[in-house]
Amino acid sequence: MTVLSPEDCAVFEAILGPDGVVLDRADMGAYAVAARYGAGRPAAVLRPRETSEVSRLVAHCVARGLRFIPQSGNTGLVLGSTPDNSGREVVISLERMTGALEVDPLDRTARVAAGVRLSALNAALEPHGLFLPIDLGADPMIGGMAATNTGGARFLRYGDMRRHVLGLEVVLPNAQGEVLRLSGGLRKDNSTLPLRQMFVGSYGLLGVITEVTLEVHPRPAETAAALLIPRPHAVLELLVALEAEAGETLTAFEGMSRGAMDKAFAHVPGLRNPFPNGEVPDYAVLVELTRSAPARDGQPSLDTHLESLLAGIAARDDTPLADALLGPADHLWALRHALSEGLRAAGAVVGFDLAFRRSAVFAFRAAACEQLASRFPDYQVCDFGHVADGGLHFNLLRAGGDAEAPARRAELRATVLTLAIEGFGGSFSGEHGLGRANQDTYERFVPGPVRRYSARLAGVFAEGSVGAFRLSTEP
Amino acid sequence: MTVLSPEDCAVFEAILGPDGVVLDRADMGAYAVAARYGAGRPAAVLRPRETSEVSRLVAHCVARGLRFIPQSGNTGLVLGSTPDNSGREVVISLERMTGALEVDPLDRTARVAAGVRLSALNAALEPHGLFLPIDLGADPMIGGMAATNTGGARFLRYGDMRRHVLGLEVVLPNAQGEVLRLSGGLRKDNSTLPLRQMFVGSYGLLGVITEVTLEVHPRPAETAAALLIPRPHAVLELLVALEAEAGETLTAFEGMSRGAMDKAFAHVPGLRNPFPNGEVPDYAVLVELTRSAPARDGQPSLDTHLESLLAGIAARDDTPLADALLGPADHLWALRHALSEGLRAAGAVVGFDLAFRRSAVFAFRAAACEQLASRFPDYQVCDFGHVADGGLHFNLLRAGGDAEAPARRAELRATVLTLAIEGFGGSFSGEHGLGRANQDTYERFVPGPVRRYSARLAGVFAEGSVGAFRLSTEP
Numbered sequence: 001m002t003v004l005s006p007e008d009c010a011v012f013e014a015i016l017g018p019d020g021v022v023l024d025r026a027d028m029g030a031y032a033v034a035a036r037y038g039a040g041r042p043a044a045v046l047r048p049r050e051t052s053e054v055s056r057l058v059a060h061c062v063a064r065g066l067r068f069i070p071q072s073g074n075t076g077l078v079l080g081s082t083p084d085n086s087g088r089e090v091v092i093s094l095e096r097m098t099g100a101l102e103v104d105p106l107d108r109t110a111r112v113a114a115g116v117r118l119s120a121l122n123a124a125l126e127p128h129g130l131f132l133p134i135d136l137g138a139d140p141m142i143g144g145m146a147a148t149n150t151g152g153a154r155f156l157r158y159g160d161m162r163r164h165v166l167g168l169e170v171v172l173p174n175a176q177g178e179v180l181r182l183s184g185g186l187r188k189d190n191s192t193l194p195l196r197q198m199f200v201g202s203y204g205l206l207g208v209i210t211e212v213t214l215e216v217h218p219r220p221a222e223t224a225a226a227l228l229i230p231r232p233h234a235v236l237e238l239l240v241a242l243e244a245e246a247g248e249t250l251t252a253f254e255g256m257s258r259g260a261m262d263k264a265f266a267h268v269p270g271l272r273n274p275f276p277n278g279e280v281p282d283y284a285v286l287v288e289l290t291r292s293a294p295a296r297d298g299q300p301s302l303d304t305h306l307e308s309l310l311a312g313i314a315a316r317d318d319t320p321l322a323d324a325l326l327g328p329a330d331h332l333w334a335l336r337h338a339l340s341e342g343l344r345a346a347g348a349v350v351g352f353d354l355a356f357r358r359s360a361v362f363a364f365r366a367a368a369c370e371q372l373a374s375r376f377p378d379y380q381v382c383d384f385g386h387v388a389d390g391g392l393h394f395n396l397l398r399a400g401g402d403a404e405a406p407a408r409r410a411e412l413r414a415t416v417l418t419l420a421i422e423g424f425g426g427s428f429s430g431e432h433g434l435g436r437a438n439q440d441t442y443e444r445f446v447p448g449p450v451r452r453y454s455a456r457l458a459g460v461f462a463e464g465s466v467g468a469f470r471l472s473t474e475p
Numbered sequence: 476m477t478v479l480s481p482e483d484c485a486v487f488e489a490i491l492g493p494d495g496v497v498l499d500r501a502d503m504g505a506y507a508v509a510a511r512y513g514a515g516r517p518a519a520v521l522r523p524r525e526t527s528e529v530s531r532l533v534a535h536c537v538a539r540g541l542r543f544i545p546q547s548g549n550t551g552l553v554l555g556s557t558p559d560n561s562g563r564e565v566v567i568s569l570e571r572m573t574g575a576l577e578v579d580p581l582d583r584t585a586r587v588a589a590g591v592r593l594s595a596l597n598a599a600l601e602p603h604g605l606f607l608p609i610d611l612g613a614d615p616m617i618g619g620m621a622a623t624n625t626g627g628a629r630f631l632r633y634g635d636m637r638r639h640v641l642g643l644e645v646v647l648p649n650a651q652g653e654v655l656r657l658s659g660g661l662r663k664d665n666s667t668l669p670l671r672q673m674f675v676g677s678y679g680l681l682g683v684i685t686e687v688t689l690e691v692h693p694r695p696a697e698t699a700a701a702l703l704i705p706r707p708h709a710v711l712e713l714l715v716a717l718e719a720e721a722g723e724t725l726t727a728f729e730g731m732s733r734g735a736m737d738k739a740f741a742h743v744p745g746l747r748n749p750f751p752n753g754e755v756p757d758y759a760v761l762v763e764l765t766r767s768a769p770a771r772d773g774q775p776s777l778d779t780h781l782e783s784l785l786a787g788i789a790a791r792d793d794t795p796l797a798d799a800l801l802g803p804a805d806h807l808w809a810l811r812h813a814l815s816e817g818l819r820a821a822g823a824v825v826g827f828d829l830a831f832r833r834s835a836v837f838a839f840r841a842a843a844c845e846q847l848a849s850r851f852p853d854y855q856v857c858d859f860g861h862v863a864d865g866g867l868h869f870n871l872l873r874a875g876g877d878a879e880a881p882a883r884r885a886e887l888r889a890t891v892l893t894l895a896i897e898g899f900g901g902s903f904s905g906e907h908g909l910g911r912a913n914q915d916t917y918e919r920f921v922p923g924p925v926r927r928y929s930a931r932l933a934g935v936f937a938e939g940s941v942g943a944f945r946l947s948t949e950p
């Protein structure tokens with residue numbers, strides 16, 4: 001039973017051809033399953049190849065009052081790109097929107113269709129010595145990366161998608177399926193209100209991004225990495241010391257708790273434990289330095305440079321550095337990238353994508369650990385995060401492994417979120433954006449005026465119902 | 476004759492005290508004169524000290540239907556912060572809004588009231604080894620810098636204000652004078668629509684920015700600079716070579732035409748001509764490299780590094796580099812900063828603040844020079860610009876010096892703008908923002924849909940009439 005009439009299906013087929021419309025329940029499965037959480041049920045999956053088709057599909061959906069959900073790589077973690085279980089929501093998949101992929105090496109930009117994957121873009125950029133410096137565990141599509149303002153592990157140096165989006169093409173959810181083109185790839189343009197910015201981080205709620213013009217960067221020519229063990233309570237001091245000594249070459253500063261590292265070593269096959277005698281410290285930081293230009297005659301290698309500056313920091317009277325292990329960057333990143341897999345393998349995880357002023361990260365962490373130890377002693381804190389940007393993937397692993405009563409789990413979530421947001425001025429979605437998974441959190445914690453203006457603002461662009469999230473204004 | 480009633484004045488004095496309300500025409504003079512163009516005439520100048528006062532002033536203006544114009548440093552160049560000649564517009568000066576100036580060195584941020592000057596912020600940051608890396612000819616206030624999304628000469632490395640604004644407090648132009656606080660200084664926050672972004676580059680049209688939280692950066696520890704003379708038609712190739720060889724240390728790449736340099740040498744007292752035999756080339760580029768971290772043992776100085784990489788570029792078969800003069804950075808910047816003064820002293824200038832995809836800058840420049848030579852031979856092109864970001868201060872100096880018939884001047888402006896915008900996809904306001912000076916250009920060249928959505932979007936926040944510019948939707 002579907003909400004679609006035979007006429008709807010005929011219209012969709014007329015726009016896309018028969019292979020562009022998926023109605024079979026089994027075939028729709030891949031579009032209905034999110035990277036986390038369970039599966040939904042789409043009314044149909046529509047697979048346009050170009051902007052004009054998106055425009056016609058959107059116009060029809062709006063005219064008919066059908067809610068539609070833009071889906072690109074479907075690698076998000078908050079249920080923002082999959083339908084609910086009602087069978088009433090239409091998925092517009094952008095996976096065949098791969099027509100544009102133009103690199104302009106003099107401009108140092110690329111014009112990219114929404115359905116191009118990050119890996120495909122980087123493959124096209126590599127011959128020019130360029131790359132898009134957004135590093136993620138997944139391989140998303142560019143449209144979704146812009147719609148969710150993706151950050152990543154090298155945010156510290158390169159920033160988020162917003163910093164790289166120089167132009168956008170978007171289909172607005174109105175009865176015309178209006179195509180809006182915003183800023184044609186200019187780095188500087190103060191000749192209009194910054195409309196483009198509204199769509200970067202709009203989570204599919206303001207329309208369908210169909211094309212993006214991106215600033216890209218010279219690829220790293222040299223990389224050096226180390227695992228640092230900070231002295232107790234000195235992680236931020238270590239960060240500030242590195243910012244002062246490594247300057248513009250500092251690319252990543254990733255904190256990892258013993259809990260998270262232990263699970264990775266225990267559960268990820270082939271992962272090497274680099275610590276002396278295998279003794280995992282309470283906390284470690286993966287530091288990466290990169291240079292975009294090759295070393296010149298007489299310039300020490302970046303490894304030597306890193307070793308020297310760490311020796312300088314270690315020699316200080318009040319040093320924040322207890323120990324340092326230099327190693328090949330890919331070995332060290334293997335540990336960082338294994339953390340999620342290790343946790344998933346270890347049992348039932350309650351995860352939070354928190355962000356703070358970076359000076360508040362460890363104060364929150366200490367307060368949370370204390371509260372949890374007394375009220376939820378069966379949960380172990382296994383956090384890691386991009387702490388130089390204030391990001392904290394605060395993961396809690398339940399001893400024994402199995403899921404528990406929904407009410408207690410809800411109480412745990414509320415406890416952590418209240419402390420993070422109200423106690424430490426944090427955000428409940430540092431990177432992942434908005435989707436059905438954090439709908440209730442949004443309604444509870446985002447201030448009323450912000451929700452009210454957000455809904456009004458969405459109303460400027462959206463006549464129809466678009467996206468998996470609702471910009472609710474209820475208290 | 477003023478539009479204000481005695482009751483209005485009494486309300487303003489009750490809020491601000493007598494010294495907070497300026498009604499005397501002579502005393503209002505400084506608030507009525509823009510950095511370029513002539514003087515307007517305010518109905519009154521209001522000088523609040525804190526956000527609650529701004530809120531009450533705004534509420535009263537909205538309730539009474541008074542248009543008001545937020546003014547911070549009043550260093551803008553497009554008549555965005557001064558009133559017109561009607562005597563009906565109220566100026567809200569933020570110059571006494573200097574209460575907050577808090578630096579958090581661990582967070583590497585500063586919370587700054589709107590009326591704090593850039594120089595005062597940098598003075599407060601210096602003891603922490605930090606600075607706000609937005610370099611301008613003027614010394615604006617932070618509120619205006621955020622409202623106009625200021626760029627500057629080191630945009631290439633550090634970006635614009637948008638990149639640095641992590642939080643905002645803004646008073647909305649509604650009958651409550653509502654105070655909206657957006658993102659409390661988080662680097663990462665994808666938990667709402669990006670409302671904050673709408674106010675960065677809103678030109679005072681959406682409300683009064685009263686406080687800004689900024690990400691700041693380690694101060695440069697080492698600087699090296701050179702004047703480069705590119706081979707003909709090879710400026711962009713030189714830029715790409717430098718991006719590849721200097722990497723993340725490349726901080727500025729400023730193009731200067733012979734016309735602009737000649738006028739500076741002729742008219743700016745004490746300016747040294749660094750070129751051999753004083754022979755000014757057709758085009759020169761000021762290149763700056765900076766390192767945020769001090770050089771370590773064994774690391775060549777940045778001067779040596781720059782010399783070596785320029786030698787490498789010069790030795791290529793197809794080198795884009797004709798000649799290079801290394802020199803103290805402050806001497807070379809003195810030339811760059813003298814260009815505007817030299818032009819003003821040389822005579823009547825028609826100036827444009829253009830921006831392009833950087834691969835289009837020199838194609839536009841060549842086409843414009845050709846058109847001007849045939850149609851406006853009495854004008855000399857004296858351009859300079861942040862060409863690595865596509866920015867081009869395209870200045871035309873009239874031989875003989877004096878002003879000419881307004882109609883021909885208008886024709887000249889239309890010719891250049893049409894070529895820039897319609898011929899080369901450029902912007903008529905790369906950096907300066909929107910004000911009364913470019914109102915007609917906006918209406919003529921910004922596409923109808925963009926103007927329509929901009930006006931609707933402003934309507935979400937603004938009940939009252941705020942700012943010097945009108946977001947017109949007329950064709």
